[in-house]
Amino acid sequence: MILFLASRPVTAPPVRPAAAARRAPRRRLPRFPRFRPLAPYRRLFSLPGTRAFTAANLLARLPMGMLSVSAVLMIAGTRGSYALAGAVTATGLAATALIGPLTARLVDRHGQARIAVPATALAVLGSLSLLLCVHYDAPTWTLFASYAATATTPNTGGMSRARWAHLFHDDPAALHTANSFEQAADELCFMLGPVLATLLCTGLFPEAGTAVAAAFLLTGVLLFASQRRTEPPVSPTPGSPSGPCGLSASPARSRxxxxxxxxxxxxxxxxxxxxxxxxxxxxxxxxxxxxxxxxxxxxxxxxxxxxxxxxxxxxxxxxxxxxxxxxxxxxxxxxxxxxxxxxxxxxxxxxxxxxxxxxxxxxxxxxxxxxxxxxxxxxxxxxxxxxxxxxxxxxxxxxxxxxxxxxxxxxxxxxxxxxxxxxxxxxxxxxxxxxxxxxxxxxxxxxxxxxxx
The missing domain is CATH 1.20.1250.20 (MFS general substrate transporter like domains)
Structure with missing residues (x-):
């Protein structure tokens, strides 16, 4: 009898209709995809380290809309000559056109943190020198020399774009969104920088705009350079000899x-x-x-x-x-x-x-x-x-x-x-x-x- 019962197939007890209705999965209505206009930008900043280097770079980039306006207001307000102020800023612009690509070449060859920090320090010293020369009524030629020294300011926007290009080198859609964000950030800095510089120079004292811009630049670059995990790696030239401090002494890297x-x-x-x-x-x-x-x-x-x-x-x-x-x-x-x-x-x-x-x-x-x-x-x-x-x-x-x-x-x-x-x-x-x-x-x-x- 035991063998007979064991050989019979085991069947589940009948399920009541009410219980079956409770267990049956509910039919869900088709859901339309939600419009998420900020989703591409959220995706950018979901990567570790992107928010930190972006915030630091924005702080370092804001002075690019402040420095020239601050210099014009400072020089014109103390020397009483817009012509002199324009000539000084034009000299700095010409120096930037010559020195800027050389600084960027060093950044490409030896890394952002290694070059950007000393280059920024030299540019900040130039801004402070200009401030002191204006305040203490130094000879006119010192204004030109001081402002020309600010030409070593690294291209902070370019360094940020280089990080995005490194992070999304295999994702054209994300890189396109990142480039759009960077251009919007440039416009924002050019929109807020002159306003802030004008408020500082006219509301406090003529040298305030230059002093605050220099402080923003140095602090922002230091914070940006400290974000090493998102920094693009340096591509060394095979067989290039090393100079002092380990910097490559070979000028023939590429055309x-x-x-x-x-x-x-x-x-x-x-x-x-x-x-x-x-x-x-x-x-x-x-x-x-x-x-x-x-x-x-x-x-x-x-x-x-x-x-x-x-x-x-x-x-x-x-x-x-x-x-x-x-x-x-x-x-x-x-x-x-x-x-x-x-x-x-x-x-x-x-x-x-x-x-x-x-x-x-x-x-x-x-x-x-x-x-x-x-x-x-x-x-x-x-x-x-x-x-x-x-x-x-x-x-x-x-x-x-x-x-x-x-x-x-x-x-x-x-x-x-x-x-x-x-x-x-x-x-x-x-x-x-x-x-x-x-x-x-x-x-x-x-x-x-x-x-x-």
């Missing part, structure tokens, strides 16, 4: 990025893009002054930078172009959009309405950040990883040179076009012409090259 195919036309486009920025600033200040509201010029330029910042963040949500042909095509489209929108301030200024001009500046600024993001992406794809800082610093140098040339051209237009209506409104033809030249160069020369990644 200059200026000799890379496709890079000089990009730099020329950046030059005319910088001319857009420089002329737009000078003409806007002069136009506001001509209408008796010079104090609002800063707010008008801040709105232009805000439009560019917002456009940069939104551009980072788009899919990056895949392939060298599409990258070059996207760049030409962005430069074309900038050239299309830049005549808007010219049309608005001729109406005599400051409200219309402010809105036109806001719209015109929305094309600059996508142009810069796409251009920087092309430079990254055409520059070897071991020379990335140098390549991006050359782009910044081209921008600074263009800004200086654009400022001079805008000032010339203001001096020669002042008078009855339309008067200064015609001076907005200078940034419009610079944008058109940038588009012409991009259309004629920007083509896919063998170095595009």
């Amino acid at each position: 200059s990025p200026l000799r890379l195919p496709g890079l000089p036309p990009l730099l020329l486009t950046f030059l005319f893009t910088g001319a857009v920025f420089g002329s737009l600033e000078v003409v806007t200040i002069a136009y506001a002054d001509d209408h008796g509201v010079r104090s609002t010029a800063g707010a008008m330029l801040a709105l232009q930078a805000a439009g560019s910042c917002a456009a940069g963040l939104l551009y980072g949500l788009l899919r990056p172009p895949h392939g060298p042909g599409r990258r070059s095509r996207r760049f030409r489209l962005c430069v074309g959009a900038m050239a299309t929108l830049m005549p808007l301030p010219l049309l608005a200024a001729r109406t005599g309405s400051l409200t219309a001009l402010t809105c036109a500046l806001l719209l015109a600024g929305m094309a600059t950040a996508p142009t810069m993001v796409t251009g920087m992406g092309l430079i990254q794809s055409r520059t070897p990883a071991a020379q990335l800082n140098e390549g991006m610093t050359l782009a910044v140098t081209a921008l600074l040179t263009g800004i200086a040339a654009g400022s001079a051209a805008g000032g010339w237009a203001v001096d020669h076009l002042s008078g009855p209506a339309p008067g200064l409104g015609l001076a907005y033809a200078v940034p419009a012409a610079a944008a058109a030249l940038a588009l012409t160069i991009a259309l004629l020369t920007t083509r896919p090259t063998g170095t595009d990644a």
